[in-house]
Amino acid sequence: MQYGEKISLIARLIKESTKTIALTGAGISTESGIPDYRSPGTGLWEKQDPAKTASLTALRRDPAGFYSTNLKRWTEFNNAKPNIAHYALAHLEKNNLLLGIITQNIDSLHVRAGSTRVWEVHGHLRTCHCTECKERYPFEELTRLFIEGENPPLCPLCSGVLRPDVVLFEDKMSEAFYQASQAISGCQLLLVVGSSLTVYPVAGLPGVARQLVIINQTQTQWDEEATVVVNESAGKVMRDVLAELGEQI
Numbered sequence: 001m002q003y004g005e006k007i008s009l010i011a012r013l014i015k016e017s018t019k020t021i022a023l024t025g026a027g028i029s030t031e032s033g034i035p036d037y038r039s040p041g042t043g044l045w046e047k048q049d050p051a052k053t054a055s056l057t058a059l060r061r062d063p064a065g066f067y068s069t070n071l072k073r074w075t076e077f078n079n080a081k082p083n084i085a086h087y088a089l090a091h092l093e094k095n096n097l098l099l100g101i102i103t104q105n106i107d108s109l110h111v112r113a114g115s116t117r118v119w120e121v122h123g124h125l126r127t128c129h130c131t132e133c134k135e136r137y138p139f140e141e142l143t144r145l146f147i148e149g150e151n152p153p154l155c156p157l158c159s160g161v162l163r164p165d166v167v168l169f170e171d172k173m174s175e176a177f178y179q180a181s182q183a184i185s186g187c188q189l190l191l192v193v194g195s196s197l198t199v200y201p202v203a204g205l206p207g208v209a210r211q212l213v214i215i216n217q218t219q220t221q222w223d224e225e226a227t228v229v230v231n232e233s234a235g236k237v238m239r240d241v242l243a244e245l246g247e248q249i
């Protein structure tokens with residue numbers, strides 16, 4: 001199938017579906033300047049292993065090292081801006097063409113683009129909480145303390161170590177994941193945008209949807225099950241799909 005035919009088909013599937021959900025991963029945010037962990041040659045994971053650096057064990061054993069290693073990257077996530085693919089999905093939701101977004105990303109870019117129903121299954125970087133008393137703070141509080149020289153950043157109330165509200169390696173799955181698993185039941189169309197579908201349990205979700213569209217730069221293990229696979233950038237494809245639907249952002 002030619003690229004143009006794929007775009008027409010995706011647009012038609014979206015129009016015909018009564019329950020469409022998007023599943024997004026790092027690939028949707030690369031055009032916002034956030035590198036994809038798994039892209040060969042550019043991936044962050046080749047330089048550092050987050051299973052070690054962004055893990056519960058790392059936070060417990062060496063909280064200062066945990067923040068020295070991770071906070072710069074997280075601050076970059078928080079300073080990034082949504083791109084056309086994020087805005088396109090927000091636009092589809094506003095026009096009742098998309099029920100919601102399940103995202104593996106912690107960069108808040110869907111929320112900032114205006115999407116209202118977002119299941120952030122790996123958490124987000126808008127807030128943090130105290131590992132001792134569980135008090136919750138804006139993420140900026142954690143950053144402020146770090147910049148002022150407090151490493152690790154400690155809870156102003158009880159001096160417990162603060163941690164971001166992201167799912168770390170060795171953490172249990174988030175409440176958002178269970179909500180997403182329920183929301184996806186009865187899904188007619190799942191739009192996978194920028195996910196290589198390698199991280200479980202999220203990578204198992206496509207099996208629930210009746211039809212599958214995969215927009216990702218590289219192949220995935222679900223490609224054979226998909227009605228349409230487009231190996232192009234999320235921004236380009238989503239812009240073209242929206243144009244095909246006659247929608248403008």
Ligand SMILES: [Zn+2]
Nearest residue numbers: 130133155158
């Ligand atoms: Zn506390």
